[in-house]
Amino acid sequence: MNLLRCHGLSKRYGNKLALDNVDLTLETGSPIALVGPNGAGKTTLLSLMLGFIKPSDGDIKVLGKQPGSAALLGKxxxxxxxAALDPDFSLLTQLALYARLHGFNGKAAENEALRVLALVGLVDAARSLPKALSHGMGKRAAIAQALIGAPKLVLLDEPTAGLDPVNARNIRDLVSNLAADITFLISSHNLEELEKLCGKVLYLDHGKLSQAVDLTTQDSQTYLTLQMQPCDMVALQTQLQGLPGIEAIQPSGKHTLILKYQPAFSEQLDIQLLQLLHQQQLQYRMLIKGRTLEDQLFS
Structure with a gap:
């Protein structure tokens, strides 16, 4: 099913062109990332998808419907x-209220509130006040509100911002577990988090769709990313170029190298590389198949 279809989509604020002739088609499925510098047009695109604003030119359809139309209510x-819940009313009270606004009545509204709290692992905190929750629990409670009514599309803006690694992992796991039934579009500056979670990445810059990277078909068969502990990187690069199958080596940051190799050497290259590091008594921090999202977008 079409999640989003944009054709010639533009938005102007006075003389400023916030979104510039964007053509884009997305299908429902795995989480999608929306990235770009501040002022790139991300918030404008999300606002257009929600029907908060109208395009200056072009057209946009969400789930095959006009944004903001009655056909998309609850979807x-x-x-x-x-976003945060009112600190002085319990989670259950507030979420039941939002459920009633979605058309649930009486006991059904309370049951819906409990259902979404169960999805985010907060049933035991149903009668707690938001101000008594940890920051991570507060984030999950806010996501619960967005899940009321079983929407087909959920837009999340910086869902892991300010969270410690454990709570960030909890949010990632939550989104992954729900992704079979809901498509998430996630706007964030945290490329490392997005790489772990999303199947596709859209990069906006100066209002234009600069890149669309499909992480499910990325170049893991022809690249290795090697991040080292501090060492003589120039000497290491020279030694690595002697390994069979290596086509090119590109530095990426102070202690990271991107190795491009011939696919036929894939199975043996990992072993030979690790043997070389062992022989030279060098320690590495990370060795992964493919390139990081940052390298794919900016190299």
Missing amino acids: VAALPQD
């Missing part, structure tokens, strides 16, 4: 970065 939800 599209959004969670802004700093």
Whole structure:
């Protein structure tokens, strides 16, 4: 099913062109990342998808419908970065209220509130006040609100911002577990988090769709990313170039190398590389198949 279809989509604010002739088609499925520098047009695109604003030129369809139309009520939800529940009313009270706004009545509204709390692992905190929750639990409670009514599309803005690694992992696991039934579009500056979670990445810059990277078909068969402990990187690069199958080596940052190799040497290259590092008594921090998202977008 078409999640999003844009054709010649542009948005102007006075003389400023915030979104510039974007053509894009996305299908429902695995989480999708939306990245780009501040002012790139990400918020404008999300606002157009939600029907908060109208395009200046072109057209946009969400789940085959006009954004903001009655046909999308309950099917599209959004969670802004700093969204928070009222600190003085329990989670159950507030979520049941939002469920009633979605058309649930009486006991059904409370059951829906408990259902979404179960999805985010907060049933035991149902009668707690938001101000009594940890930051990570507060994020999950806010996501629960966005899940009321079983939407087909959920827009998340910086869902792991300010979280420690454990709580960030909890949010990633939550999104992954729900992705079979809900398509998530996630706007974030945290490329490392997005790489672990998303199947596709859209890169906006100066209002234009600069790149669309499909992480499910990325170049893991022809690249290795090697991150080292501090060492003589120039000497190491020279030694690595002697390994069979190596076509090119590109530095990426102070202690990282991107190795491009011939696919036929894939199975033996890992072993030979590790043997070389052992012989030279060199320690590495990370060795992964493919390139990092940062390298794919900016190299």
